[in-house]
Amino acid sequence: xxxxxxxxxxxxxxxxxxxxxQDVHFSQFAMSPLLLNPALAGxxxxxxxxxxxxRTQWNTIAGxxxxxxxxxxxxxxxxxxxxxxxxxxxxxxxxxxxxxEAGFQTNNIALTAAYHFMMSRKxxxxxxxxxxxxxxxxxxxxxxxxxxxxxxxxxxxxxxSQREAFARTKVYYGDVSAGLFYSVTLKSGTxxxxxxxxxxxxxxxISFFSASTNTSxxxxxxxxxxxxxxxxxxxxxKKLWVIPNFFMLIQGPASQYNxxxxxxxxxxxxxxxxxxxxxxxxxxxxxxxxxxxxxxxIIHCRFDYKSLTLGLSYDVxxxxxxxxxxxxxxxxxxxxxxxxxxxxxxxxxxPVMM
Numbered sequence: 001x002x003x004x005x006x007x008x009x010x011x012x013x014x015x016x017x018x019x020x021x022q023d024v025h026f027s028q029f030a031m032s033p034l035l036l037n038p039a040l041a042g043x044x045x046x047x048x049x050x051x052x053x054x055r056t057q058w059n060t061i062a063g064x065x066x067x068x069x070x071x072x073x074x075x076x077x078x079x080x081x082x083x084x085x086x087x088x089x090x091x092x093x094x095x096x097x098x099x100x101e102a103g104f105q106t107n108n109i110a111l112t113a114a115y116h117f118m119m120s121r122k123x124x125x126x127x128x129x130x131x132x133x134x135x136x137x138x139x140x141x142x143x144x145x146x147x148x149x150x151x152x153x154x155x156x157x158x159x160x161s162q163r164e165a166f167a168r169t170k171v172y173y174g175d176v177s178a179g180l181f182y183s184v185t186l187k188s189g190t191x192x193x194x195x196x197x198x199x200x201x202x203x204x205x206i207s208f209f210s211a212s213t214n215t216s217x218x219x220x221x222x223x224x225x226x227x228x229x230x231x232x233x234x235x236x237x238k239k240l241w242v243i244p245n246f247f248m249l250i251q252g253p254a255s256q257y258n259x260x261x262x263x264x265x266x267x268x269x270x271x272x273x274x275x276x277x278x279x280x281x282x283x284x285x286x287x288x289x290x291x292x293x294x295x296x297x298i299i300h301c302r303f304d305y306k307s308l309t310l311g312l313s314y315d316v317x318x319x320x321x322x323x324x325x326x327x328x329x330x331x332x333x334x335x336x337x338x339x340x341x342x343x344x345x346x347x348x349x350x351p352v353m354m
Contacts, residue, residue: 023199023225024069024097024106025256026053027282027298027313029247030353031334034073034093034112036229037195038130039179041114042077042089046307046338050074057315057330067330071095075112089114089130102145108175110134124185132177138206139170166208173204173222193353194230199251223252233352239266243280243352255287262300264352278302284315295319296329309336 026032032053033040042049050073057067075091091112098105114130151158179197186192200222207220231245241264248257260282267275279301286295296315303310315329 023249023251024071024095025249026055026069026071026334027258027284027315027330027332028053028300028302028311028334029229029258031309031311031336032071032073032093032095033353034075034091034110034132035071035095037179037181037197037227038112038132038177039114039128039181039195039197040089041075041091041112041130041132042087043114043116043126043128043181044075044077044338045340046077047341048074048076048339049336051334051336053332053334055330055332067097067099069095069097086115086117089116100140102140102142104140105138107137108134110175110177114179126183128179128181130179130181132179134175134177136173136175136204137170138173142166142169168208171206171208173206174202175199175204175222176201179227189235191233191352192230193232195228197225197227199225199227223254225249225251229353231353233264240264241352243278245282245353253287256295257285258282258298260298260300262302274304274306276304278304286319293319307338307340310334311336 024035026035029036031051033043033049033051052072053070055067055069057069071094073091073093075089075093077087077089079085079087089112091114092110093112094107094109096105096107110132111134112130112132114128116126116128119125119127177197177199178201179195181193181195183191183193201224203221203224205220206222209220227247227249229245229247231243234242234244236242243262243264245261246257246259249255260280262278262280265277265279267277281300282298283294284296284298286293296317296319299314299316301312311332311334313332315332317329
């Protein structure tokens, strides 16, 4: 029992450190486009798009309180539908991330604007620029936490009558991000895309300590984050495609690298059917204590039914933490729906991102 309690504390502390070092993210990163890259606002085959994501992680430890993340967003295209016209996009999104027994939370609501330049009259090339402004809260409940001095090592008992004192338990801050996205369809029919983003450009202060308490501790800025993602859709035959892809982020001392591939299979006999099944996997490598190591194998499954997309994934933990997690990692579910309000698809290539 005593070792379990120490493990719970360790997980809670790691959760806090992870939130400081690295933003929330999903294994199905393309299913939360406004979180992935501000340049994707309004960039879809429809005029209006909505999505929602839910993820839990490491439910076998910390009493199921390790990580839980929800996100949702809606965006739309603005501009006249014509064979060769650049257009704008706007969107609104939010996410909420909770971790640890102390209920450590990070919440965000953001507004995004983007502009999409059609760079070829063949409608096969585009360049998108986006900017995002967000409002964030970061906080925890100290009454739910257990501290080192609460444990009596001699008797193994716990006394929670004493608590740590904090100048504040909630922080509010603004945030600015920007992104760039390029996509092209080659003569061979292969679609290629590449995106980059820069988050927390203003590097807001996120410390729970006041400046008068300790200046060095108070000077805790949120690390700027660099993101890159890309991939391709390669035609194998009329009903089969392969989609290699990658995702990477670097934020302060933390970094993460995903690489994998999906098979896209057309379902149904009709040539123009919009029903597709996707199956694939990724490997995630994370930087821990300046040592890159394999973190998880991610199994993906996705189904497109006309304008509705449902995505399922599961992270199989292969890091050293698997001793505590029994290799159980993170189930994740995503839903996306795109609507053509004008009953006509917008021109320009919108890649399938996984």
